[in-house]
Amino acid sequence: MLYRAVRREEDGGVESLADLLEQRAFRCRLVPERALASVEEAEGFLRDRGLLTRTADCALPSLYEACHEDPYQAGGAGFASWPATKWPWFGALAERGYLPTAVHRGKNLLVSAEVAALLDPVCRAEIARMRAADRGWARLLDHLAAAGPSSIDDLRTELGLKRPELKALRSPLERCGAIVSRSPVVAAGEGHRHSSELARWDQAYPGAGGTDADPRRAFGDLLVAGVRAAVVAPEADLPRWFSWQWYLTGPLIDDLVREGRLRRVAGQVVATRKSSPVDMRSPSGRPAK
Numbered sequence: 507m508l509y510r511a512v513r514r515e516e517d518g519g520v521e522s523l524a525d526l527l528e529q530r531a532f533r534c535r536l537v538p539e540r541a542l543a544s545v546e547e548a549e550g551f552l553r554d555r556g557l558l559t560r561t562a563d564c565a566l567p568s569l570y571e572a573c574h575e576d577p578y579q580a581g582g583a584g585f586a587s588w589p590a591t592k593w594p595w596f597g598a599l600a601e602r603g604y605l606p607t608a609v610h611r612g613k614n615l616l617v618s619a620e621v622a623a624l625l626d627p628v629c630r631a632e633i634a635r636m637r638a639a640d641r642g643w644a645r646l647l648d649h650l651a652a653a654g655p656s657s658i659d660d661l662r663t664e665l666g667l668k669r670p671e672l673k674a675l676r677s678p679l680e681r682c683g684a685i686v687s688r689s690p691v692v693a694a695g696e697g698h699r700h701s702s703e704l705a706r707w708d709q710a711y712p713g714a715g716g717t718d719a720d721p722r723r724a725f726g727d728l729l730v731a732g733v734r735a736a737v738v739a740p741e742a743d744l745p746r747w748f749s750w751q752w753y754l755t756g757p758l759i760d761d762l763v764r765e766g767r768l769r770r771v772a773g774q775v776v777a778t779r780k781s782s783p784v785d786m787r788s789p790s791g792r793p794a795k
Protein backbone atom coordinates (compact mmCIF):
# COMPACT_ATOMS: atom_id res chain seq x y z
CA MET A 507 0.00 0.00 0.00
CA LEU A 508 2.68 2.52 1.01
CA TYR A 509 4.94 1.75 -1.91
CA ARG A 510 2.00 1.89 -4.31
CA ALA A 511 1.19 5.48 -3.31
CA VAL A 512 4.83 6.55 -3.57
CA ARG A 513 5.17 5.04 -7.03
CA ARG A 514 1.98 6.79 -8.09
CA GLU A 515 3.31 10.11 -6.76
CA GLU A 516 6.58 9.71 -8.65
CA ASP A 517 4.60 9.06 -11.82
CA GLY A 518 2.58 12.24 -11.22
CA GLY A 519 -0.61 10.32 -10.49
CA VAL A 520 -1.42 11.00 -6.83
CA GLU A 521 -4.72 12.86 -6.68
CA SER A 522 -6.89 11.64 -3.81
CA LEU A 523 -6.46 12.58 -0.16
CA ALA A 524 -6.22 8.89 0.75
CA ASP A 525 -3.28 8.45 -1.60
CA LEU A 526 -1.60 11.60 -0.28
CA LEU A 527 -1.95 10.43 3.33
CA GLU A 528 -0.53 7.05 2.36
CA GLN A 529 2.40 8.75 0.69
CA ARG A 530 2.88 10.95 3.79
CA ALA A 531 3.08 7.88 6.02
CA PHE A 532 5.86 6.52 3.81
CA ARG A 533 7.83 9.75 3.21
CA CYS A 534 7.62 10.97 6.81
CA ARG A 535 8.33 7.50 8.24
CA LEU A 536 5.16 7.38 10.29
CA VAL A 537 4.95 3.58 10.29
CA PRO A 538 7.21 1.29 12.38
CA GLU A 539 8.60 -0.58 9.38
CA ARG A 540 10.09 2.73 8.20
CA ALA A 541 11.80 3.46 11.55
CA LEU A 542 15.19 5.16 11.36
CA ALA A 543 17.93 2.67 12.20
CA SER A 544 21.05 4.87 12.27
CA VAL A 545 22.29 8.46 12.35
CA GLU A 546 23.17 8.07 8.67
CA GLU A 547 19.55 7.19 7.89
CA ALA A 548 18.45 10.16 9.99
CA GLU A 549 20.71 12.42 7.93
CA GLY A 550 19.22 11.05 4.73
CA PHE A 551 15.75 11.68 6.15
CA LEU A 552 16.64 15.31 6.89
CA ARG A 553 18.12 15.85 3.45
CA ASP A 554 15.05 14.30 1.82
CA ARG A 555 12.47 16.27 3.82
CA GLY A 556 14.52 19.49 4.22
CA LEU A 557 13.40 20.27 7.78
CA LEU A 558 12.61 18.22 10.88
CA THR A 559 11.07 19.13 14.20
CA ARG A 560 12.61 17.36 17.18
CA THR A 561 9.33 16.00 18.60
CA ALA A 562 5.98 15.63 16.85
CA ASP A 563 3.78 18.69 17.38
CA CYS A 564 2.31 19.48 13.95
CA ALA A 565 2.22 18.16 10.39
CA LEU A 566 5.92 18.85 9.81
CA PRO A 567 8.04 15.67 9.86
CA SER A 568 9.59 14.81 13.22
CA LEU A 569 12.96 13.17 13.86
CA TYR A 570 11.94 11.48 17.09
CA GLU A 571 8.59 10.33 15.71
CA ALA A 572 10.45 8.64 12.84
CA CYS A 573 12.60 6.73 15.34
CA HIS A 574 9.65 4.67 16.63
CA GLU A 575 11.51 3.92 19.84
CA ASP A 576 10.04 3.61 23.33
CA PRO A 577 10.58 6.70 25.50
CA TYR A 578 13.32 6.95 28.07
CA GLN A 579 10.63 6.86 30.75
CA ALA A 580 7.16 5.50 30.01
CA GLY A 581 4.51 8.10 30.72
CA GLY A 582 7.13 10.78 31.32
CA ALA A 583 7.04 14.33 30.04
CA GLY A 584 9.73 16.56 28.54
CA PHE A 585 13.11 14.86 28.16
CA ALA A 586 11.71 11.62 29.62
CA SER A 587 9.42 11.28 26.59
CA TRP A 588 12.34 11.32 24.14
CA PRO A 589 13.53 8.07 22.51
CA ALA A 590 15.43 5.93 25.01
CA THR A 591 18.65 5.55 22.98
CA LYS A 592 18.18 7.65 19.82
CA TRP A 593 17.61 11.00 21.53
CA PRO A 594 21.22 12.19 20.83
CA TRP A 595 20.62 12.00 17.08
CA PHE A 596 19.25 15.56 16.89
CA GLY A 597 22.50 16.91 18.34
CA ALA A 598 24.55 14.54 16.18
CA LEU A 599 22.98 16.00 13.03
CA ALA A 600 23.71 19.52 14.27
CA GLU A 601 27.33 18.49 14.77
CA ARG A 602 27.39 17.40 11.12
CA GLY A 603 26.68 20.99 10.11
CA TYR A 604 22.88 21.15 9.88
CA LEU A 605 21.51 24.26 11.55
CA PRO A 606 19.33 23.84 14.65
CA THR A 607 16.96 26.80 14.81
CA ALA A 608 14.15 28.03 17.07
CA VAL A 609 12.05 29.58 14.30
CA HIS A 610 9.41 26.88 14.82
CA ARG A 611 7.77 29.28 17.30
CA GLY A 612 10.56 28.70 19.81
CA LYS A 613 10.75 24.92 19.37
CA ASN A 614 13.64 23.02 17.83
CA LEU A 615 13.76 22.80 14.04
CA LEU A 616 16.67 21.25 12.16
CA VAL A 617 17.13 22.39 8.55
CA SER A 618 19.07 21.24 5.50
CA ALA A 619 21.30 23.54 3.46
CA GLU A 620 18.49 24.23 0.97
CA VAL A 621 15.99 25.24 3.63
CA ALA A 622 18.65 27.37 5.36
CA ALA A 623 18.94 29.26 2.05
CA LEU A 624 15.17 29.84 2.09
CA LEU A 625 15.38 31.08 5.68
CA ASP A 626 18.28 33.40 4.92
CA PRO A 627 16.43 36.53 3.63
CA VAL A 628 13.90 36.33 6.47
CA CYS A 629 16.49 35.89 9.22
CA ARG A 630 18.73 38.66 7.87
CA ALA A 631 15.72 40.98 7.78
CA GLU A 632 15.00 40.00 11.38
CA ILE A 633 18.50 41.01 12.47
CA ALA A 634 17.83 44.51 11.19
CA ARG A 635 14.28 44.65 12.54
CA MET A 636 15.15 43.43 16.02
CA ARG A 637 18.25 45.60 16.22
CA ALA A 638 16.14 48.69 15.51
CA ALA A 639 13.34 47.65 17.86
CA ASP A 640 15.18 47.42 21.19
CA ARG A 641 18.49 48.69 22.58
CA GLY A 642 19.07 45.48 24.54
CA TRP A 643 18.63 43.34 21.45
CA ALA A 644 20.85 45.74 19.49
CA ARG A 645 23.55 45.50 22.16
CA LEU A 646 23.61 41.70 22.01
CA LEU A 647 23.54 41.60 18.20
CA ASP A 648 26.29 44.22 17.90
CA HIS A 649 28.43 42.43 20.46
CA LEU A 650 28.15 39.16 18.55
CA ALA A 651 28.98 41.00 15.32
CA ALA A 652 32.20 42.28 16.89
CA ALA A 653 33.19 39.28 19.02
CA GLY A 654 31.91 36.47 16.81
CA PRO A 655 30.00 33.41 18.04
CA SER A 656 30.29 33.33 21.83
CA SER A 657 29.46 31.03 24.71
CA ILE A 658 26.72 31.94 27.17
CA ASP A 659 29.30 32.21 29.95
CA ASP A 660 31.47 34.59 27.93
CA LEU A 661 28.49 36.75 26.97
CA ARG A 662 27.35 37.06 30.57
CA THR A 663 30.82 38.21 31.59
CA GLU A 664 31.43 40.53 28.65
CA LEU A 665 27.98 42.15 28.77
CA GLY A 666 27.67 42.16 32.55
CA LEU A 667 24.35 40.29 32.49
CA LYS A 668 22.80 37.85 34.89
CA ARG A 669 21.58 34.53 33.48
CA PRO A 670 17.85 35.53 33.47
CA GLU A 671 18.73 38.86 31.84
CA LEU A 672 20.63 37.21 28.99
CA LYS A 673 17.87 34.62 28.55
CA ALA A 674 15.27 37.40 28.27
CA LEU A 675 17.33 39.01 25.50
CA ARG A 676 18.25 35.90 23.55
CA SER A 677 14.89 34.08 23.50
CA PRO A 678 13.03 36.52 21.20
CA LEU A 679 16.09 36.77 18.95
CA GLU A 680 16.26 32.98 18.63
CA ARG A 681 12.53 32.66 17.94
CA CYS A 682 12.73 35.11 15.03
CA GLY A 683 15.96 33.64 13.64
CA ALA A 684 18.22 36.63 14.29
CA ILE A 685 20.50 34.40 16.37
CA VAL A 686 21.14 30.65 16.49
CA SER A 687 22.04 28.63 19.56
CA ARG A 688 24.16 25.52 19.43
CA SER A 689 23.53 23.12 22.29
CA PRO A 690 26.30 22.15 24.71
CA VAL A 691 28.32 19.06 23.92
CA VAL A 692 30.52 16.92 26.10
CA ALA A 693 34.16 17.67 25.36
CA ALA A 694 36.12 14.54 24.56
CA GLY A 695 38.29 13.46 27.46
CA GLU A 696 37.17 16.34 29.67
CA GLY A 697 33.95 14.92 31.11
CA HIS A 698 32.07 18.22 31.43
CA ARG A 699 29.72 20.34 29.39
CA HIS A 700 30.49 23.66 27.80
CA SER A 701 27.81 26.34 27.80
CA SER A 702 25.73 26.89 24.68
CA GLU A 703 27.17 29.05 21.91
CA LEU A 704 25.20 31.90 20.39
CA ALA A 705 25.81 33.27 16.89
CA ARG A 706 24.04 35.78 14.71
CA TRP A 707 22.24 34.18 11.79
CA ASP A 708 24.67 35.74 9.32
CA GLN A 709 27.55 34.11 11.24
CA ALA A 710 25.93 30.68 11.54
CA TYR A 711 24.92 30.82 7.88
CA PRO A 712 27.27 33.07 5.87
CA GLY A 713 25.52 31.76 2.75
CA ALA A 714 25.10 33.96 -0.27
CA GLY A 715 23.77 36.85 1.80
CA GLY A 716 20.28 37.22 0.35
CA THR A 717 19.99 40.83 1.48
CA ASP A 718 18.19 41.92 -1.69
CA ALA A 719 15.56 39.17 -1.54
CA ASP A 720 12.01 39.98 -0.47
CA PRO A 721 11.50 38.43 3.00
CA ARG A 722 7.79 37.90 2.41
CA ARG A 723 8.47 36.06 -0.84
CA ALA A 724 11.15 34.02 0.92
CA PHE A 725 8.65 33.16 3.65
CA GLY A 726 6.26 31.91 0.97
CA ASP A 727 9.05 29.70 -0.40
CA LEU A 728 9.67 28.41 3.13
CA LEU A 729 5.99 27.67 3.69
CA VAL A 730 5.83 25.70 0.46
CA ALA A 731 8.97 23.79 1.48
CA GLY A 732 7.24 22.91 4.76
CA VAL A 733 4.19 21.59 2.91
CA ARG A 734 6.44 19.58 0.62
CA ALA A 735 8.22 18.15 3.68
CA ALA A 736 4.90 17.16 5.25
CA VAL A 737 3.62 15.81 1.89
CA VAL A 738 0.10 16.90 2.84
CA ALA A 739 -0.99 19.12 5.73
CA PRO A 740 -4.20 20.64 7.10
CA GLU A 741 -4.35 24.23 5.85
CA ALA A 742 -5.19 25.37 9.39
CA ASP A 743 -1.90 23.85 10.59
CA LEU A 744 0.34 26.16 8.55
CA PRO A 745 0.16 29.21 10.89
CA ARG A 746 1.59 27.01 13.69
CA TRP A 747 4.84 26.33 11.87
CA PHE A 748 6.92 29.50 12.03
CA SER A 749 7.36 32.52 14.27
CA TRP A 750 6.68 35.24 11.69
CA GLN A 751 2.90 35.45 11.98
CA TRP A 752 2.69 38.88 10.32
CA TYR A 753 3.52 37.34 6.93
CA LEU A 754 0.27 35.37 7.18
CA THR A 755 -1.95 38.40 7.75
CA GLY A 756 -2.44 38.85 3.99
CA PRO A 757 -3.69 36.29 1.44
CA LEU A 758 -0.34 34.51 1.26
CA ILE A 759 -1.73 30.97 1.07
CA ASP A 760 -4.33 32.05 -1.49
CA ASP A 761 -1.52 33.63 -3.53
CA LEU A 762 0.51 30.41 -3.42
CA VAL A 763 -2.54 28.46 -4.60
CA ARG A 764 -3.20 30.96 -7.43
CA GLU A 765 0.44 30.69 -8.48
CA GLY A 766 0.04 26.93 -8.73
CA ARG A 767 2.59 26.19 -6.00
CA LEU A 768 0.08 24.79 -3.52
CA ARG A 769 -3.07 22.77 -4.20
CA ARG A 770 -6.06 22.39 -1.88
CA VAL A 771 -7.49 18.91 -1.30
CA ALA A 772 -10.41 18.53 1.12
CA GLY A 773 -9.20 21.10 3.63
CA GLN A 774 -5.58 20.05 3.22
CA VAL A 775 -2.80 21.55 1.11
CA VAL A 776 -0.17 19.80 -0.97
CA ALA A 777 2.85 21.22 -2.80
CA THR A 778 2.74 20.91 -6.58
CA ARG A 779 5.59 19.82 -8.81
CA LYS A 780 6.58 23.41 -9.61
CA SER A 781 6.39 24.43 -5.95
CA SER A 782 10.03 24.38 -4.87
CA PRO A 783 12.85 26.68 -6.05
CA VAL A 784 15.30 23.86 -5.26
CA ASP A 785 15.24 20.08 -5.27
CA MET A 786 15.34 19.16 -1.58
CA ARG A 787 16.38 15.60 -2.37
CA SER A 788 19.48 16.56 -4.35
CA PRO A 789 22.97 15.65 -3.03
CA SER A 790 23.53 19.36 -2.31
CA GLY A 791 21.29 18.96 0.73
CA ARG A 792 24.43 18.22 2.72
CA PRO A 793 25.72 21.36 4.49
CA ALA A 794 29.00 22.88 3.42
CA LYS A 795 31.98 21.66 5.40
